[in-house]
Amino acid sequence: MSTMLPFAQIEARPNYLNVDYGWKSWLFTTDHKRIALLYLFSITAFFFVGGAFAVGMRLNLLTPDGLFAHDTYNKLFTMHGIIMVFFFLVPSIPATLGNFLIPIMVGARDLAFPRINLLSWYLYIIGGVIALAAIAQGGVDTGWTFYAPFSSTYSNTHVILTAIGVFVSGFSSILTGLNFIVTVHTMRAPGMTWGRLPLFVWGHYATSLIQVLGTPVIAITLVLLGLERILHAGIFDPALGGDPVLFQHLFWFYSHPAVYIMILPGMAVISEIVACFSRKAIFGYTFVAISSIAIAVLGFLVWGHHLFVAGQSMYASVVFSFLSFLVAIPSAIKVFNWTATMYKGSISYETPMLYAFGFIGLFTMGGLTGLFLATLAIDVHVTDTYFVIAHFHYVMVGGMVMAYMGGIHFWFPKISGRMYPENWARFAALIVFVGFNLTFFPQFILGYQGMPRRYAHYPPEFQVLNVMSTAGASILAVGYVLPMIYLAWAWRKGPKAPQNPWNAKGLEWEQSPTPPPTFNFETQPVVTEPAYNYSGEEEEVQRG
Amino acid sequence: MGVFDIFPARASAAAGNVDALYAFLLVVGIGMTAIIFFFVFLFAVKYRRRNADDPAPRAIHGSLPLEIAWSVAPFLIMLVMFAWGAKLYFDNYTPPLRDTFDVYVTGKQWMWKVQYPTGQREINELHVPTGRPVKLILASEDVIHSFYIPAFRLKHDVVPGSYQTYWFEPTKPGRYRIFCAEYCGTNHSDMGGWVTVMDPHDFAEWLTGGTGGSMKEQGEKLFQQYGCVTCHVTDREGRSPSLLNIFGKPVVLDDGRTVLADEAYIRESILNPNAKIVKGYKRDIMPVFQGQINEEGLLQLMVYIKSLSPPVSAGKESSK
């Protein structure tokens, strides 16, 4: 453990925040920590833009006849989907926590390509601005899935402009993935073998594989869609000999692995939090690490389960259904290993751990309902209904956003040098858990009862459950606004954080000061013990 | 249907099978969730940190047998789900080959046009008899829609440019909702309607009510008008395969494949004849009709061509 500096001097010592001031030091920085903060503020902004659209949708669904005109509602759910998927969920943890922590966790001074990292943020902002421009001019009403031939021929909204926005921000995701892969391969500190890498790094390595291998396919799909919309050559238009199912194949080839881009970083954060707050090594470290890679690889084989009813041949559907069950196993292994880690641990209930409990419970429900959708006969009944909406919100909001909030609270001291108010944070976590379940559990029932998704008006018999869902959404909104307030307050006025407030293991806590200097370490770190060595055993132990 | 009913109204035998599978999945799902919630709660309380300076617990790095157990066990349960789901999927999407009551449904931006072989036409309404397999032949005139009847637990995307089919055998008379389940534009949420299940007696009565020129006659007119009859029926020079008695039977193609002469095959052979050439016949003989015959005309031609293959005498059991 490096020597503990008395409180007073911590602030004086130069760190990545106070080493330089002024907008130039932010907009032209190549320091991965500052780029992480740039991403943090822009992603939070997009999260609340997407959230505003969600509030609009829930208000409209209070009554069977809806509040808004059809077109407005169609644009609301489309923009909610696009902003949340491409501008919040895909970049969130990798671009913020990943950017900030991976170099420190592997013991490097920065990512492999710092300038490409800055370019990645600029591409994200340019893509975001283009998408916002499309919204300002009237938005797009094709759904975030842009299905042809509606998007290529029949919709008269700003499809091409939005597609360009998503296309540009896609390259931001590719470059982040490329940066992480090269950093993990070539810039690990001496002693930091693959078997000692924190699971946070394993999770992001798997995510980067998907970002690098999947995103280019949606880039070319959007280019073809844009060309089709201009030339009407018929590549996706059945009236001119094209096949709209081909668009769905190319779209979902990226978009299903994209949901693993969203959840794997969440799992990565949860592995760290559960190990730290149980004060115990992760149970089955090798299995949890390898299951991240297994999810990344198998994730590319299963996209056909989005096309069971779309006109795909029955034999292909059977193949995709079987593969979709295979991909569920690594996720199950992770959940079992987290639970087993808590066995005989010494568990404390700080906020990150509350979010971890929430994640494990809700992600389990989200994953299991995924099995419902992988079962062919059930999918025929429930696809394109609110059952699917509930499933992916359980995984994305119940899983990913909970892990994101948990990660932000867990590393907030390291990032800002300050502590957040514990009781307010616990209260907010509770509200998020309650609000979330009230919002999305009724949608499972709505889904099996047959209420289709993307409906501006719905039959009266579905109203009661919809009102419950809207009520839940308002609670959830409060749950998301609270952290904004107390974290902003804590950034300036929170109590000074010691170097390792949670007594956690890992280079970022033990060998890097809080907040870290520009090059992360005063002396080059050397790793001598296995990851999560909370029990203080000296020698290398045979991995489970 | 009550507000909190987890099983909506059921109007066909297949719906019962799907509900049984759903019940099985619910049991497995709720069971697994309960196990996880129980253990997380138990460990969180039992092993909570009493005071700050508790000794760090001993590391347990993992156990291979446990890892294998909780990988293989879920996989076996999943195999049951997979096989059961796949079987029902094939049953529901593969119509019986003979004596089904065929209804032609065409999706158009924001309405469903339903046509019966006897010529009746309806908008957003479907009338079906109980106790007899009803086969839906689905087409679309513009974008992708999806003909969804929750009471039968069935839907299928209606992809323009091809026919999709599924079938059901209604059991409970009543009125059930029809929805469009694939987003198709502005009034996607208003593109619904009602399916009325009637017992055979009332249905026969209803059927004789509205009589327009039956689809078969209009199909025959088109069959003459486009000159199909000259090659496919009267011509004996063998330039093109005869269309008598071919519907529902396998057809051997020139590249050796065997294809079933169903609606999709006939439609494709009209619009894009070179796609599948029957063994022993030459390519590039039949003109391409892509873009010349609209959906309605195609459906009428289909009914007429099917009438050229009279169903085999009722005695033979339909192979399902």
Add this chain to the structure above:
Amino acid sequence: MSQHVVSVKLYAKVFGALLALTITTVAVSKLDLGEFNVIAAISIAVIKATLVALFFMDVRHATSLTRLVVGAGLFWLAILLLLVLTDYASRGWFPGPHWL
């Protein structure tokens, strides 16, 4: 830096082989081999691509990690092509498999 320097002669030989293969593929396309036209064209292209990759892009002396990255790229391209084709290839099959 990659220390080994390759002789110009070897590069010239590879260059000659590539030109020869180009001429061959054009010549082969003139013959009527039915289905084999496509297979011949693609296999010649694969040979040419492998030559460029091994010699010109120096994958011969590359680290095993680089070879892994190249292999992964081709494997994922294969996933995209093959799984999309499982749908299109099996569309025309007999609709009802009676074994299930």
Add this chain to the structure above:
Amino acid sequence: MADAKAAVAVHDAGLRHHFDDSAQQFQSSTIGMWVFLVTEIMFFGGMFAAYTVYRGLYPDAFASTSRFMNVTIGGINTAVLIFSSFTMVLAVRSAQLGQKKALIIFLVLTLILGSVFLCLKYVEYHEKWVDHHVPGPAFQYADSRYFHQAQILFFLYFAMTGMHAIHMIVGAGLLITLIVMAARNSFSRGWYTPVEMIGLYWHFVDIVWIFLFPLLYLIGRPK
């Protein structure tokens, strides 16, 4: 993205501050470049998937379009591009040996050959423009049976060769920066990473064309 590869020499011949030694930096650049090339494989892979599907669905229409593909220009272009790959690899070799003059000559040769390719490509596109074979409202096709299906093939033709041409133009831009840097003695026996990386990129674009040529030009059933 490309400029990041042209790192400016700071002290130990181009070593950037966050790397321990230049071997680590070179290895990072190589892996980074290859990972980028994998993203390019998947990028073009999407179009190859669309091509494969439509060629499977409409073999006759695709075969009938081969009459309108100018195989001679295609063949010459293939030879030109292979030749440019050859000069590029010689350029990298001379950079390895620190022969500045030879490096510049070969880079200029590669640039010229790339421009020849683009000019021939322009000639082909113009020929198709005149024949009304550019997909869109003005598209015409001799054989009315395959009007729609041929338009899809020409759409794929222009999409794939167009995307390839854009990559050629970007490659030409990179070559120009390399020539300027070489002229300014930025490279040495110890550090010539940008030359090697852009060489990899150039060879990749050549490999894409090696697949495009037979698939788009040589699909006709000989009459």
